Amino acid sequence: MNDTQALKITVNEPLVPIFIMGKRYLIPSSLTIQKALEYAGYQLVRGVGCRGGICGACGTVYRIPKDHTIKVGLACQTVVERDMRIAVLPFFPANRKAYNLRQVLPEPDIFARFYPEIMRCMGCNTCTKSCPMDISTMEYISAAIRGDIEKAATLSFDCVMCGLCTARCPGELGQYNIGILARRLYGRYIARKATHVHEMVERVAQGRYEEDLRRLMAAPGEELKTIYTRREVEPELSQDFWEPKSPEHL
Amino acid sequence: MAYPPEVKKLIQNVERTRAERIAAKQAGKEFPAMTLDERKQMLEHHPDYKEEGRRELVAGPSKGYRIAHEYCDILEAYSRYDPDDIDLDTIQYATDVLVIGGGGAGTAAALLAEEQGAKVLIATKLRHGDANTMMAEGGIQAATKVGADSPYFHYLDVLGGGHFVNDPELVYTLVTEAPDIIAWLEDLGCMLSKFPDGRMKTMHGGGTCRKRMHYAADITGAEIMRTIRDEARNRPGSITLLEFCPAVDLLLNEHGHCEGAVLFNLDTHEYYIVRAKATVIATGGSGRLHTQGFMCTNHYGATGDGLTMAYRAGIPVRFLHTIQYHPTGAVFPEQAEGLLITEKVRGAGAHILNVDGRQFVYEREPRDVEAAAIIRECTLVGKGVPTPAGKWGAWLDSPMIEILSGPGTVQREFPGKYILFKRYGIEIDKEPMLIYPTLHYQNGGLFYDNKGKTSVPGLFVAGEVGGGVHGENRLMGNSLLDVLVFGRIAGRTAAAYSQSDYKAGKLHLEHVRKYNGELKAAGIPPSKVAPMLLPDYSNPAVRKRQLTTDYHGTLRE
DSSP states (O other), X not given: OOHHHHHHHGGGSOEEEEEETTEEEEEETTOBHHHHHHHHTOOOSSSOSSSSSSSOTTEEEEEOTXXXXXXXXXXXXXXXXTTOEEEEOOOOOOOOOOOOTTXXXXXXXXXXXXXXXXXXXOOOOHHHHTOTTOOOHHHHHHHHHHTOHHHHHHHTTTOOOOOHHHXXXXXXXXXXXXXXXXXXXXXXXXXXXXXXXXXXXXXHHTTTTHHHHHHHHHSOHHHHHHHHHHSOOOOTTOOTTOOOSOOTTO | OOOOHHHHHHHHHHHHHHHHHHHHHHTTOOOOOOOHHHHHHHGGGSGGGOGGGEXXXXXXXXXXXXXXXXXXXXXXXXXXXXXXXXXXXXXXXXXXXXXXXXXXXXXXXXXXXXXXXXXXXXXXXXXXXXXXXXXOOSOEEOOOOTTTOOHHHHHHHHHHHTTTOSOHHHHHHHHHHHHHHHHHHHHTTOOOOBOTXXXXXXXXXXXXXXXXXXXXXXXXXXXXXXXXXXXXXXXXXXXXXXXXXXXEEEEEOTTSOEEEEEEEXXXXXXXXXXXXXXXXXXXXXXXXXXXXXXXXXXXXXXSOHHHHHHHHTTOOEESTTOEEEEEEEEOSSGGGTTOBOOTHHHHTTOOEEOTTSOBOSOTTSOHHHHHHHHHHHHTTSOOOEEOXXXXXXXXXXXXXXXXXXXXXXXXXXXXXHHHHHXXXXXXXXXXXXXXXEEEEEEOOEEEOOTTSBOSSTTEEEOXXXXXXXXXXXXXXXXXXXXXXXXXXXHHHHHHHHHHTTOOOOXXXXXXXXXXXXXXXXXXXXXXXXXXXXXXXXXXXXXXXXXXXXOEETTEEO
């Protein structure tokens, strides 16, 4: 069932009016805003990406009648509502500072240095209210201001970088660029290193598996299938320190 | 859009059998896995085996190859423009390495080429990062657990999943480079999930014999894509980005080398000429071709463009006769249809069940076998769960995970899907999900070698658009690995080529003219143009009223 076939199923569905940038269209009530745009006749080029809620291309602002509040959502995930008034925001120019991750240090004042506008945060929480991923945006900005890289990283992890927070921030912060800086600093400098990874890289570089692999590569089909079928499988509920019965090929 | 009453009633069948199934699992008793022979028999129910869905290619380097209609349609198609209209003497962009595609493979290629001293131009169809990489969820395979795993076992798994017909050199490269990819990601600040002591958390995937799938919560692809995209943005002087400018054909010169591409600006409809010393094709997958009418998990631009362009330049394709259907695509609610439910859910213990709440397949078979089993149960056996929209599905019993690993596990390990379903009124820690196979991955593609080279000098391939490393079926977690391993290799090789073997020449489109002629002789109708660029989701009622609009292929002009 592809997206166009979804149109056939909606044939007998009730239609609801929605307003696309002020213009009224009747749309089957089960469609997402993104599919509603296509149903109405738009061929999407901007404001569409993964169609699955993770790429951040389709940040959308909308209102519903008799309610002054501005609501946000991802067009690909948000189902239409009767009389909703929508505008998709496919792009917003946020401030971004290029940096060399190998040269910067995870110092607490790094955010203030790279993004001095971070001090203009008014604590208004508009960014949190503008986040379609339910992130506590102001909280991670607050952590960044305090220099708490780990907290800023973990709190901002779900960010799809749609830019809605930046678009609405009265302090003109580019929250999502601050967030990813925090995450990369955390991942490189603060999270503990996985020493086993480097040990394995060393083993490969020294050619430890060369002979075994070459033998597999040259093995005739039936022999390969036999080796495959007989290979030991780590149990489903094993713990991280599990070891196979045989030390061979390790 | 919570489950309607008639569906909630069917969930009772699942709840009724759950305690017994959990007890069996905890006692180590799983539904029996299939033997290699049983796997072969089950695959006959796979969409790849439907003969009416395929035909033989009538032109080009892989003429005679029997593949799905949708792939023939994009390979047996004319250029989008008339080659006589293109002015090849006026160049809009010149660069050392042109990377076509801004996903995981393209970005990895760009980074490594730049590190070799090359000037890089990334041309993307949509935004940088709008790619299947962003959507990959489960994880990235690599043998990093010293003492428990090694590239030897990884090699075996890749071959077994691929039906033992994979290109051995490509697999060797994939599994031996894998540990270094994890080290590279850690170095770049990628937040892969770790234990408090720094040890990488890893899981099983379908067809793996060791738990070697590294992950970043349930958004591994997004975390990787965000990280490497951010790194590319940190090199603005040497990596230039051209968004919304998909390539529509490759440029060759009189030496038979590839020397760049023709781009189409999606915003302004202009055509640009890029002269590049080396070109990397990293255009990704083709789910939006909706092969055999299936829903897909892919991003909007996944229309197999690189296949078309390289095929015209003389690159053959392989393993394109098998397309990977992800066994568990959401089939309810409508808004989520096609969405990928990561294999990790099954890796964490969730059973696949029919309408009676009974298992009919071991939940961790390789994907093609798993998908075939679900299709067979719903169609042939008739024990599918009916959805309100008139489709069929099977249950994916996610509440089992809460019982097996403790309350809160589902929300913690699968936060993305938890939020998504919660928006629709379904709490996946308490209610099972409805799934059906969905089009997911292009197992095969363009012919390339372990250095990323093709038979055309100056033309390199990386990522999903290429074929050989996964054989006839890719294992979970090997795609994110594929794009980074071969993306980096293509970048390195392309940069080296641009600095040594590159031979400047006179740009031409003779291959395009020649191929257009071949198609005309074969009777292909002139309306068939490719690359497709974007899928057609137009509303027929709207099109009837568009009296003065032209559609060039699927694109509104």
